[in-house]
Each structure stands twice: as C-alpha cells, then as structure tokens.
Amino acid sequence: MEMITKFRIKKLLTALTCCVMTVALISSYSARTDSGCDVEAKTIAEIQEERKKKEAEIDELENQIKALQDNKSDEEAYQKTLMDQIVLIQENIKLLDDELAQINADITVTQDNIQSLNEEIEAQQVRVDENIELFKERLCAMYVTGNNSLASAILGSSDFYDMLSRMEILNSIAEHDEELVNEILDEIASIESAKKNLETEKLSLEMKLQEQEIKRDERKKEIEELNEKYAKTQEEIDRLKLEEDKLNKDIDELNKDIELGKAQEQEILDQIAAEEKRRQEEALKNQQNNNSSGGGSSEIYDTSVGASGFGWPVPGYYIISSKYGYRWGRLHAGIDIAGGGIAGAPAVASKAGTVITVKNSCTHNYRKTGNCCGNGYGNYVIVSHGNGYSTVYAHLQSVNVSVGDYVAQGQSVGTVGCTGFSTGFHLHFEVRVNGVAKNPENYV
Numbered sequence: 001m002e003m004i005t006k007f008r009i010k011k012l013l014t015a016l017t018c019c020v021m022t023v024a025l026i027s028s029y030s031a032r033t034d035s036g037c038d039v040e041a042k043t044i045a046e047i048q049e050e051r052k053k054k055e056a057e058i059d060e061l062e063n064q065i066k067a068l069q070d071n072k073s074d075e076e077a078y079q080k081t082l083m084d085q086i087v088l089i090q091e092n093i094k095l096l097d098d099e100l101a102q103i104n105a106d107i108t109v110t111q112d113n114i115q116s117l118n119e120e121i122e123a124q125q126v127r128v129d130e131n132i133e134l135f136k137e138r139l140c141a142m143y144v145t146g147n148n149s150l151a152s153a154i155l156g157s158s159d160f161y162d163m164l165s166r167m168e169i170l171n172s173i174a175e176h177d178e179e180l181v182n183e184i185l186d187e188i189a190s191i192e193s194a195k196k197n198l199e200t201e202k203l204s205l206e207m208k209l210q211e212q213e214i215k216r217d218e219r220k221k222e223i224e225e226l227n228e229k230y231a232k233t234q235e236e237i238d239r240l241k242l243e244e245d246k247l248n249k250d251i252d253e254l255n256k257d258i259e260l261g262k263a264q265e266q267e268i269l270d271q272i273a274a275e276e277k278r279r280q281e282e283a284l285k286n287q288q289n290n291n292s293s294g295g296g297s298s299e300i301y302d303t304s305v306g307a308s309g310f311g312w313p314v315p316g317y318y319i320i321s322s323k324y325g326y327r328w329g330r331l332h333a334g335i336d337i338a339g340g341g342i343a344g345a346p347a348v349a350s351k352a353g354t355v356i357t358v359k360n361s362c363t364h365n366y367r368k369t370g371n372c373c374g375n376g377y378g379n380y381v382i383v384s385h386g387n388g389y390s391t392v393y394a395h396l397q398s399v400n401v402s403v404g405d406y407v408a409q410g411q412s413v414g415t416v417g418c419t420g421f422s423t424g425f426h427l428h429f430e431v432r433v434n435g436v437a438k439n440p441e442n443y444v
Contacts, residue, residue, distance in 0.1 A: 047265045054254045061247045072240040079233040086226045089219050096216045103209045110202045117195045301348045303410045310350045310443040313429045317342045324439040333437035334430035343425040346412040347393045354406050357382035360399035362419040371421040378420025381413045392430035395422045
C-alpha cells in the first residue's frame with residue numbers, strides 16, 4: 001500500500017513538473033496561457049519592436065536622402081546654367097576684346113594719318129610761304145613799274161588773308177597771279193578738311209572705344225556675380241553631400257543594429273528551440289514511463305501528411321460531414337470528420353506537439369440537439385505545435401493524454417465520440433494560428 005502511495009505521489013510530481021515546463025514553453029511562444037509572463041518571449045518582442053522602429057527610421061532617412069538628392073540635382077542644374085552663362089559671357093568678352101583691339105588699331109591708323117597730315121600741312125605751309133614770297137616779289141615788281149595804288153593797298157593789309165579779302169584788289173591782279181592764289185587756297189582748304197575729318201573720325205573711334213570698354217567692364221562684373229552664385233551653389237552642393245553622407249552613415253549604423261537584433265533574436269529562438277526539444281524529449285520519456293506503469297496509450301498510427309506537415313487526424317475515415325465556414329449564423333471553426341463505424345476510432349495528433357488543454361469530464365456520449373458540456377466541444381484536447389500553431393480535437397468519447405504530454409505525429413490523443421453539442425459520432429477538428437481558427441483543409 002505504501003509503495004502504491006509513493007508511486008502515485010511520484011506520478012503526480014512528474015505530471016506537475018510537466019505542467020510547469022509546458023506552461024513555460026507555451027509562454028515562450030506567446031501561446032494561450034494564464035500567466036503570460038515569460039522573460040525570453042518579452043525579449044524577442046522588444047527586439048522585434050526595436051527593429052521595427054529602426055526600420056521606420058531607415059525609411060525616414062532614405063526619404064530625407066531622396067529629398068537631398070533632388071535638391072542637389074536642382075543645385076547642379078542651376079550650377080550648369082550658371083556655367084553656361086559664364087561661358088557665353090566669356091565668349092562675349094573675347095569678342096569685345098577683339099573689337100576693342102580693332103578699334104585701337106583703327107585709332108592708331110587714324111593717329112598715324114593725322115600725323116601724316118600734320119607733316120603734310122607743315123610741308124604745304126612751306127610751299128605756301130614760298131608762294132607768298134614769290135607773290136611779294138611780283139608785287140614789288142608792280143611797285144617798281146609804277147602801280148603805286150595797288151602796291152600800297154596790298155602792302156597796307158594787315159596780313160595776306162586780309163589782302164585777299166579785298167575783292168577790288170583781286171580784280172587788279174594779273175591772270176597768272178590769280179591762278180597761283182587759287183592754287184594756294186585750294187591746297188590749304190583741302191588739307192584743313194582732311195585734317196578735320198580725321199580728327200572727327202578719331203573722336204568717334206575714341207567714343208566707341210570708351211563704350212566697348214564700359215561693356216567689357218559690365219560683362220566682367222556679370223562674370224564676377226555669376227562666379228559668386230556658382231560658388232554659393234557649390235557650397236550648397238557640398239553641404240548637401242555632407243548631409244547625405246551623414247544620413248547614409250546613420251542608415252549603416254541602423255542596419256548594423258538591425259542585424260545585431262536579428263542575431264540576438266535568432267540566438268534566443270535557438271535557445272527556445274533547444275529547450276523545447278529537451279522538454280519534449282523529457283516529457284515523452286516521462287509519458288512512456290507513465291504508460292509502462294499503466295498510463296495512457298503511446299501507440300502511433302499511420303496518417304497521411306500534407307505539404308504543410310499536418311496529418312489526417314482520423315486514419316481510415318475521410319468523410320467531411322460539415323466544412324469550415326459560417327452556418328446557422330455563426331462560424332463553424334473546423335471540419336467534422338464522420339463515417340460508418342467511426343465511434344471509438346482513434347483520434348491522432350495531426351502534428352507532433354505538447355498537450356496544453358484537456359477536457360475529459362463529459363459523460364454524455366450520445367446524439368443530442370443541445371449543448372451538454374465543454375461549451376459545446378464535449379471532451380476535447382488542444383495540442384500546441386510551436387510557432388503559434390495549435391490543433392483541437394473535440395467531441396471525444398475518451399481522452400488518452402494529459403496536459404504537458406508530448407505527443408508524436410499520429411499518436412492517439414483520444415477516441416471519437418459524441419460528447420458535447422453533437423448530433424452524431426464524429427471528430428470536430430480545428431487548426432488555429434496564433435489563436436485564430438483557419439480552414440483545416442488548407443493544412444491536412
């Protein structure tokens with residue numbers, strides 16, 4: 001009797017240990033639990049939240065970089081326009097310099113012409129003086145010959161031009177002397193006119209030269225202003241480039257933080273997976289020990305496995321009497337598997353996992369049109385498969401497992417019955433992802 005009591009105590013302690021380990025495992029995967037306070041799960045959540053924030057920061061920085069690049073493109077386009085203007089103005093200045101050089105050359109030529117005329121005027125003046133002396137000699141001859149009135153009029157003139165203005169005297173001059181005077185007058189008038197024209201041309205050229213020099217100075221000032229603008233655009237481009245480099249550096253740092261966070265997250269997940277494997281192996285070992293001591297069945301049944309890794313929960317019975325979807329105004333969250341002789345057939349784990357919920361107190365194993373227990377599910381089992389996946393096996397006649405048991409794929413969790421709200425013997429089977437029911441036909 002004492003041995004039996006010790007055995008029962010040992011079995012109870014083992015079951016309690018399995019329950020504690022299971023609750024910790026469920027918490028680490030954020031499955032449905034009452035405590036919900038696992039440190040590792042929170043750490044992963046914090047890492048994921050931090051990664052999301054950093055990714056959002058990266059997106060914002062990339063948007064800022066794009067704006068900077070757009071601004072830099074605008075500045076570069078403006079800078080190119082300025083450079084085009086500078087080039088055109090420089091070409092214009094070159095043309096002005098060529099024009100100024102030509103004007104200076106023309107002024108030099110004009111000055112040379114004026115100098116030549118001055119020299120010619122000086123030579124002509126010598127000839128005029130010679131002719132005047134000759135004319136005076138003739139006048140003297142006239143005086144000697146007795147023409148006193150004419151000689152007096154001529155000699156009494158204040159200058160040569162005053163004498164010529166006296167028409168009455170000119171009329172007295174001999175025809176050959178009149179030709180000499182006219183020749184002198186024509187030469188003087190011609191030289192004076194040419195000199196005047198050259199001086200006018202020189203003045204015009206000098207004025208034009210001054211105008212062109214003003215234009216050249218204005219163009220040079222424009223270039224100075226454009227160069228100042230160009231320098232400012234270059235400063236802005238350099239500033240934008242520095243800011244862009246800084247943002248890229250910030251993005252690199254954020255990416256490094258994200259990669260570090262991923263590595264930390266993966267390390268924690270690896271630790272959780274290793275711990276889960278250890279717990280599962282220990283739970284399976286304890287379950288096998290319990291079975292060998294008269295506990296539940298550990299028999300494994302062959303079951304067809306789908307691409308998702310989930311197997312068919314009732315081997316040999318494949319009729320779906322009711323599909324997943326809305327009926328009678330509410331969601332039917334799973335599929336009903338039925339068939340002749342299904343009563344008492346083994347309901348097996350669709351995938352390996354840990355039993356997290358067991359309801360086995362319902363004794364109303366017969367057809368009924370209302371709920372009798374288990375909130376309509378009757379006797380049922382819920383198995384957690386990790387990563388947020390779990391499966392539900394409802395309306396069971398009997399249950400073969402306990403909370404904390406690790407079950408292999410195809411291992412019996414109970415037998416098909418008609419407990420709860422059930423109008424016939426069948427297995428109600430659900431697949432849940434993070435607690436939300438999904439269509440099982442997409443998995444099995």
